[in-house]
Amino acid sequence: MDSFSNLPNQHIALQIQNLTKRYDDILAVNNLSINIYRNEILGLLGPNGAGKTTTISMICGLLPPSAGSIIFSDYGVKNQKLLIGYCPQENIYYPRLTCMEQLQFIGLMYGMTSKEVQERANELLKLLGLHDRANEKAVNLSGGMKRRLNICLAIIHNPQILVLDEPEAGLDPQSRVLVRDFIKEFGKNKTVILTTHNMDEADRLADRIAIIDHGCLLMSDTPQNLKKTIGEGDILEVIVENNDNIGFINCAKQLSMHFVNVKTNANSILIKNPGIIEHLSAIKNMADNFSLTIKEYKLRENTLEDVFIHLTGRSLRQ
Amino acid sequence: MKTFHIILKSLKEQYRNYWVLLLTLCLGPFFIFVYYLITETSETRYDILIINTDNGIYEHGQQVNHGKNLHTFLTSEKQETTPAFFIFNEIKNKQEGIEKLKNKQADALIVIPESFSQVLSASKRGDSTNLTTVEFIGDLTSADYMISAVWVNEMLNEYIFKNTTVKKIVTVQETPLGLSSKISIFDMYVPGILIISVIMLMFTATIAFISEVEQKTIIRLKLSKLSAVEFLIGTSFVQLIIGIISVVLTLITAVLLGFKYEGSLFILLVVASLTSLSIISFSLIISALTKSANEVLVVGCFPMFLFMFFTGAAFPLNSKTLFTIASYPVTVPGLMTPTHAISALNKTLIMNMGFSSIMPEIFSIIALSIIYFVVGAFIFKRRHLRLT
Helix, strand or coil: CCCCCCHHCCCCEEEEEEEEEEEEEEEEEEEEEEEECCCCEEECCCCCCCCCHHHHHHHHCCCCCCCEEEEECCCCCCCHHHHHEEEECCCCCCCCCEHHHHHHHHHHHHHCCHHHHHHHHHHHHCCCCCHHHCCEEECCCCCHHHHCCCHHHHCCCCCCCCEECCCCCCHHHHHHHHHHHHHHHHHHCEEEEEEEHHHHHHHHHHHEEEEECCCEEEEEHHHHHHHHHCHHHHEEEEEEEECCCCHHHHHHHHHHHHEEEEEEECCCCEECCCCCCHHHHHHHHHHCCCCEEEEEEEEEEECCCHHHHHCCCCCCCC | CCCHHHHHHHHHHHHHHHHHHHHHHHHHHHHHHHHHHHHHCCCEEEEEEEECCCCEEEEEEEECHHHHHHHHHHHHHHCCCCCCCCCEECCHHHHHHHHHHHHHCEEEEEEECCCHHHHHHHHHHHCCCCCCCCCEEECCCCHHHHHHHHHHHHHHHHHHHHHHCCCCCCCCCCCCCCCCCCHHHHHHHHHHHHHHHHHHHHHEEEEHHHHHHHHHHHHHHHCCCCCCCHHHHHHHHHHHHHHHHHHHHHHHHHHHHHCCCCCCCCHHHHHHHHHHHHHHHHHHHHHHHCCCCHHHHHCCCCHHHHHHHHHCCCCCCCCCCHHHCCCEEEHHHHHHHHHHHHHHHHHHHHHHCHHHHHHHHHHHHHHCCCCHHHHHHHHHHHHHCCCC
């Protein structure tokens, strides 16, 4: 159950029910169930070998599930292949075709008309900053450009659901911002499923995060909720000026009655608690009550990485 | 319509990947040129050693030595209808001759017996009681020995008919088929090389199929609405065009170097097209068993050499007939379509036979192509096109 669970059924883009994939003795995906909603960007996080790529391969139809089902909502499209756009981690393109030629070719393979595909290709090349390279052979593009072309190829047929495997991998900061803005824009009225190891990327992009490990769904919720509820929480360091011993100690005692994890240093009090920022005024009031002058607050918020490590552990994977 | 776009895409890729294309298109003409150099510039020569131990006889007060005369007869008989050239050298020692045979310095050793003149002279007088033996020594596995021995034996008989009362009661009349009396060795090789130019298609065709797998662009095609049949037909069509262009270029090169042919060019194109399709179908099997262009270049060599050297493409080959179907021989090399294609081209271009006479070959090529295609498409689909 997460904060999205209460959304009505008509918001669902696809329902994954008890999805299982077994390769001989290896259980890659184990009874995974999750609803993915329309206009949602879902970040699929997990360590190496967690089952992310297997899951998205099954969503895309590249891999048959051993058990369970993936039910797509009725988008009024006869062929389910038209619903999905897949951008794999590896750049997949025709090296000897120009950007425009391969976008046209793939569009035509999806059954688009020449006119439709021409217009769509121009639009996408412009959106992803490749319009001036339209007639350049893909093999001559830089790594970032190839990545952007890879995204163009995935959505040339205007799919309702876009699956991105590590979309920002290997991109320079400029390209990363461009791609991120593009995904955000795309996710406003389409469904985006992305896998990533980059917590910052997931935090910035995803409306909801699903963390999977050993093929099982561990947790799914908005990044804010995950950071609030999972892990040790935010760390607030309150540095005081006049550490009158009695007041300082009493204040720390008072704080420990409200927060589980309170420690003191020479002239500072460390408080670990999820969502500590919401209690900032209460903490200040307590310090005032004990006549402590607060010199500085140092806040280290609970990150998605903390949540991830808390849920999946520190042990190394494949 | 999607097939048409696959064709256009494949054409662009082939054109831009011009090194492999050039290699495929140039090898046929290159082989023609190499065979031309080999056949037209190298000297055909048979070295025959003669040991004359004939004692000779006195006839009408004159010394006659038929052994010596035979030698003169052999060297004076110029065979203008054959490019073969026989060189006779007289030696004294048999052991020396055998050593030369072993060292490939000679092809045959003829030993004329002591009684040769005596027996011939008696025979001329009507006395056929005496017999003698001319000894032929040589390597029985050597074609050069066979040719030398057969020719010397023929000339020996001619000499005997001329110098005795023995009558030749049977004469042989030779009627050449088609162009066979006029063609050179080079002309004989051309039909096989035309098929070699099609066999070379194996690499471009396999690479065309496997590059989609290697580049992983097959994932994009699998995700699209394209069917496996559309993909295979579209890619194969471009290869078929390359195959036909390759054969035409090879034929033009051969004609420029003096190749004479009879028969219909239309039949040549039909045979070349069907053979191209069969090679493309076979390429599908290779691409199903490989994962990259590099693997193709390694694995593909084995079937390519089989197709080149065990079908009669590189040099004429006679195979044991396993059984016959409607009097058409079925052989082990017959499992490879180039065998039938070369047979069909020989019948058409050299023997000037019509379309009806090559129907068994056409049928065999089509049947084998269907088998190759079904096997290739099945494995390719299982390995590279199905959900994995």
